[in-house]
Amino acid sequence: MQQLTDLVARARADADGIGGGATSRVIPIQPALPLTASEGEVARILQICNACRYCEGFCAVFPAMTRRLEFGKADTHYLANLCHNCGACLHACQYAPPHEFAVNVPQAMAQVRMQTYHDYAWPPAMGALYQRAGLTVALALAGGLALFLVLAVAMSGSLLHEPLAGNFYAIFPHNFLALVFGAVFLFVMFALAMGVRRFWREVSPSRDNVPAEVTGVRNAASAEAAQDALRLKYLGGGHGEGCNNEDDRFTLWRRRFHHFTFYGFMLCFASTCVATLYHYLFSLHAPYALTSLPVLLGTAGGIGLVVGPVGLLCLNLRRDLAHGDVAQRPMDRGFIALLLLTSITGLALLAWRDTPFMALLLAVHLGVVMALFLTLPYGKFAHGIFRSAALLKFAIEKRLPNRLQLGAD
Amino acid sequence: MIDVLVVGGGNAALCAALMAREAGASVLLLEASPKAWRGGNSQHTRNLRCMHDAPQDVLIEAYPEEEYWQDLLKVTGGLTDEHLARLVIRASSNCRDWMRSHGVHFQPPLSGALHVARTNAFFMGGGKALVNAYFRSAERLGVQIRYDTPVASVELDGDRFVAARTEAGERIEAKSCVLAAGGFESNREWLREAWGQNERGEWPADNFLIRGTRFNQGVLLKHMIAAGADSIGDPSQGHMVAIDARAPLYDGGICTRIDCVSLGVVVNREAKRFYDEGEDFWLKRYAIWGRLVAQQPGQIAWSVIDQKAVGRFMPPVFPGTQANTLGELARKIGLDEATFVRTVEDYNAACHVGRFDHTALDDCHTEGLAPAKTHWARPIDTAPFYAYPVRPGITFTYLGLKVDETAAVRFGGRASPNLFVAGEMMAGNVLGKGYTAGVGMSIGTAFGRIAGTQAANAAKNLSKKSPETALAAAH
Numbered sequence: 041m042q043q044l045t046d047l048v049a050r051a052r053a054d055a056d057g058i059g060g061g062a063t064s065r066v067i068p069i070q071p072a073l074p075l076t077a078s079e080g081e082v083a084r085i086l087q088i089c090n091a092c093r094y095c096e097g098f099c100a101v102f103p104a105m106t107r108r109l110e111f112g113k114a115d116t117h118y119l120a121n122l123c124h125n126c127g128a129c130l131h132a133c134q135y136a137p138p139h140e141f142a143v144n145v146p147q148a149m150a151q152v153r154m155q156t157y158h159d160y161a162w163p164p165a166m167g168a169l170y171q172r173a174g175l176t177v178a179l180a181l182a183g184g185l186a187l188f189l190v191l192a193v194a195m196s197g198s199l200l201h202e203p204l205a206g207n208f209y210a211i212f213p214h215n216f217l218a219l220v221f222g223a224v225f226l227f228v229m230f231a232l233a234m235g236v237r238r239f240w241r242e243v244s245p246s247r248d249n250v251p252a253e254v255t256g257v258r259n260a261a262s263a264e265a266a267q268d269a270l271r272l273k274y275l276g277g278g279h280g281e282g283c284n285n286e287d288d289r290f291t292l293w294r295r296r297f298h299h300f301t302f303y304g305f306m307l308c309f310a311s312t313c314v315a316t317l318y319h320y321l322f323s324l325h326a327p328y329a330l331t332s333l334p335v336l337l338g339t340a341g342g343i344g345l346v347v348g349p350v351g352l353l354c355l356n357l358r359r360d361l362a363h364g365d366v367a368q369r370p371m372d373r374g375f376i377a378l379l380l381l382t383s384i385t386g387l388a389l390l391a392w393r394d395t396p397f398m399a400l401l402l403a404v405h406l407g408v409v410m411a412l413f414l415t416l417p418y419g420k421f422a423h424g425i426f427r428s429a430a431l432l433k434f435a436i437e438k439r440l441p442n443r444l445q446l447g448a449d
Numbered sequence: 450m451i452d453v454l455v456v457g458g459g460n461a462a463l464c465a466a467l468m469a470r471e472a473g474a475s476v477l478l479l480e481a482s483p484k485a486w487r488g489g490n491s492q493h494t495r496n497l498r499c500m501h502d503a504p505q506d507v508l509i510e511a512y513p514e515e516e517y518w519q520d521l522l523k524v525t526g527g528l529t530d531e532h533l534a535r536l537v538i539r540a541s542s543n544c545r546d547w548m549r550s551h552g553v554h555f556q557p558p559l560s561g562a563l564h565v566a567r568t569n570a571f572f573m574g575g576g577k578a579l580v581n582a583y584f585r586s587a588e589r590l591g592v593q594i595r596y597d598t599p600v601a602s603v604e605l606d607g608d609r610f611v612a613a614r615t616e617a618g619e620r621i622e623a624k625s626c627v628l629a630a631g632g633f634e635s636n637r638e639w640l641r642e643a644w645g646q647n648e649r650g651e652w653p654a655d656n657f658l659i660r661g662t663r664f665n666q667g668v669l670l671k672h673m674i675a676a677g678a679d680s681i682g683d684p685s686q687g688h689m690v691a692i693d694a695r696a697p698l699y700d701g702g703i704c705t706r707i708d709c710v711s712l713g714v715v716v717n718r719e720a721k722r723f724y725d726e727g728e729d730f731w732l733k734r735y736a737i738w739g740r741l742v743a744q745q746p747g748q749i750a751w752s753v754i755d756q757k758a759v760g761r762f763m764p765p766v767f768p769g770t771q772a773n774t775l776g777e778l779a780r781k782i783g784l785d786e787a788t789f790v791r792t793v794e795d796y797n798a799a800c801h802v803g804r805f806d807h808t809a810l811d812d813c814h815t816e817g818l819a820p821a822k823t824h825w826a827r828p829i830d831t832a833p834f835y836a837y838p839v840r841p842g843i844t845f846t847y848l849g850l851k852v853d854e855t856a857a858v859r860f861g862g863r864a865s866p867n868l869f870v871a872g873e874m875m876a877g878n879v880l881g882k883g884y885t886a887g888v889g890m891s892i893g894t895a896f897g898r899i900a901g902t903q904a905a906n907a908a909k910n911l912s913k914k915s916p917e918t919a920l921a922a923a924h
Contacts, residue, residue: 087766091706093560093561094495094559096556096559097556097574103560128574128578131574132581134492134575139697140697281554444760
């Protein structure tokens with residue numbers, strides 16, 4: 041009986057939070073989840089930046105920072121994805137190494153960014169692929185190539201053949217391609233959507249603000265975020281002269297080459313969509329003439345997707361080692377390489393589609409495209425999705441009242 | 450032989466080098482620091498105080514010459530030279546296009562610094578971005594730059610510059626020279642000597658922190674004064690603010706400041722208050738607190754606030770010591786608990802709280818307390834409590850070489866024909882004491898440009914220019 045009384049008394053004391061200290065059996069509820077090492081580094085650095093603020097004009101990260109006094113997990117995830125890794129704040133930083141504060145915002149942000157890609161990946165187990173991004177790309181490429189080369193042989197008996205006047209469907213039936221790539225495409229969209237949905241839930245402006253206020257600004261914010269993403273506003277350096285690459289000089293070429301890449305990619309995608317419409321809606325079947333809309337879009341896109349990735353690769357090779365996270369270069373370069381292979385094999389296929397090599401080129405191209413698609417949710421491509429979400433949050437947040445009253449005098 | 454030798458690598462030196470190069474001179478710039486630390490104290494600056502008669506890009510409203518001059522007169526307590534001050538003020542109104550042409554960008558005032566939106570133009574990315582832009586421009590224009598090259602002395606022929614001698618012993622001749630190597634605030638021995646020993650037997654300067662570069666040793670300043678150059682200013686005068694005691698010894702820069710003084714109380718090592726924390730807006734008072742803390746035992750104090758102040762001041766770089774009771778706070782920061790609690794309780798009891806308004810000189814004040822707190826006095830009674838340790842942080846010194854409007858170094862009242870000085874090494878001519886934000890960069894830019902133009906002219910062996918011509922050339 042005495043035992044029970046003691047237990048009740050202890051339970052009551054624990055519940056009231058008295059008699060705590062070392063004897064307490066209640067596990068204290070942490071106000072927030074503990075930060076990982078890279079999140080902690082972002083929080084440490086932003087504490088310094090928030091007391092300085094010289095870089096406010098460069099990009100969105102610093103104005104977003106000034107709305108906060110502390111940087112929890114969700115804040116670091118949001119700000120890391122808002123950072124475009126332009127490098128301007130590193131070269132302008134009075135606290136950058138060799139200063140003992142060792143402030144390197146782009147690097148700390150890049151490390152957290154990578155962690156968010158990993159943590160928010162869907163299905164979660166696939167997040168591990170980010171840690172071996174180079175290997176992932178290589179395996180996807182090998183798998184894609186092997187698959188379509190074997191299929192080509194299996195379906196048409198040989199990789200070389202009499203010229204077929206560019207009739208791809210003589211090798212792979214249209215419905216087969218539509219089914220395979222349609223399924224992969226839907227999976228990719230779904231996986232990316234699930235990832236960004238989890239990210240958005242964590243950083244959602246509605247968590248810290250009145251939901252009605254958020255709803256009120258959503259349309260204007262969405263328009264601005266879309267514009268900032270499509271124009272790559274934050275690779276402009278805040279002054280329009282561009283971002284940094286190999287040193288403290290500014291260059292607009294990173295933005296330009298990224299535009300070539302992105303819009304090239306979109307043109308190729310548009311070409312595929314138009315061709316699909318032609319096929320099913322108008323019963324206009326490939327091969328299409330060189331002057332047809334799908335071929336024109338695809339050619340323009342393919343050229344953009346050669347120029348852009350080659351330029352980005354050259355810049356990446358000359359990039360200051362202090363920018364971003366060097367450990368992520370295999371991911372960056374793997375993605376660039378896949379984009380470049382996609383465009384080169386696509387253009388080669390167009391050039392030699394009337395020759396005996398069409399089947400070989402087609403199989404290689406499809407293999408590369410398959411590898412690209414499969415790795416979209418588990419590679420560098422994810423940056424565009426997460427960054428767009430972060431830009432949307434920024435555009436919403438800046439329209440809401442700031443609850444801090446710092447230095448009003 | 451090189452035409453113009455520029456000694457230094459901060460804002461004034463770079464302005465001089467660029468102007469001299471633009472005037473057609475061959476220029477060699479010697480920076481004492483390695484490349485990573487280049488730019489002297491300029492790398493920590495953030496804005497330029499600018500005269501303007503109408504809104505201009507990032508500057509709102511107007512800041513006319515007369516108002517600027519009156520502000521300068523007030524902060525220096527008359528320790529200024531009206532002729533040179535007005536020359537700086539006028540130059541500040543039209544130098545920004547030239548700065549832009551060398552790659553400097555301006556940005557709207559930083560959040561938390563809106564009070565200077567009218568008077569100060571902020572550099573995008575701060576002073577290091579400005580220094581980077583000037584170095585890039587200098588390289589592009591063909592200015593030769595050498596890092597890790599501190600200059601120990603100059604060789605004179607009477608009042609004429611002949612050559613500079615580096616600390617490594619190299620002798621570098623030039624037709625003319627601009628000295629822009631900063632003050633002596635990083636020279637701890639010299640600070641010790643200038644500040645002396647106090648009545649407690651302490652050497653207060655031993656506890657000063659240096660907010661800027663470690664390379665401003667004042668070697669050349671000392672050398673020039675010893676060589677007979679006319680000097681101006683008091684070696685114990687300098688811009689000094691109270692900064693976080695945990696700041697690094699050098700280069701703590703802007704982020705180490707503590708901005709919550711007016712929201713709470715400040716106690717010394719004996720746990721006693723020593724000055725009216727709410728005398729005026731913090732912006733107008735921050736510059737006196739370095740000196741106030743320097744006068745306290747051990748040159749240390751603690752700014753103490755409670756929960757009510759959190760979120761009302763610029764976030765400090767180091768977290769405050771936090772406690773749930775005043776006694777616990779005293780124990781944590783190592784002050785006598787009984788005295789500390791009594792000090793705060795006496796203050797709390799004396800608070801006459803009216804309508805608290807941090808944006809105005811409000812009516813919250815103490816009654817019957819010495820020293821009084823005349824504004825923003827609210828009891829420190831809401832846990833958690835926070836304490837931030839503060840020490841004097843020296844930004845720059847005012848002892849310099851005397852100049853006239855040509856920026857020429859003077860020997861017994863006679864101007865040197867080919868040796869000029871700019872920046873902190875002569876800022877004391879305009880700013881004998883006190884400080885107002887952004888004026889150091891105004892002086893450095895104005896006199897750096899004048900010195901560069903004059904040095905290029907001297908190198909060309911042109912006849913000595915009148916100041917108006919020099920200014921016209923500078924624009």
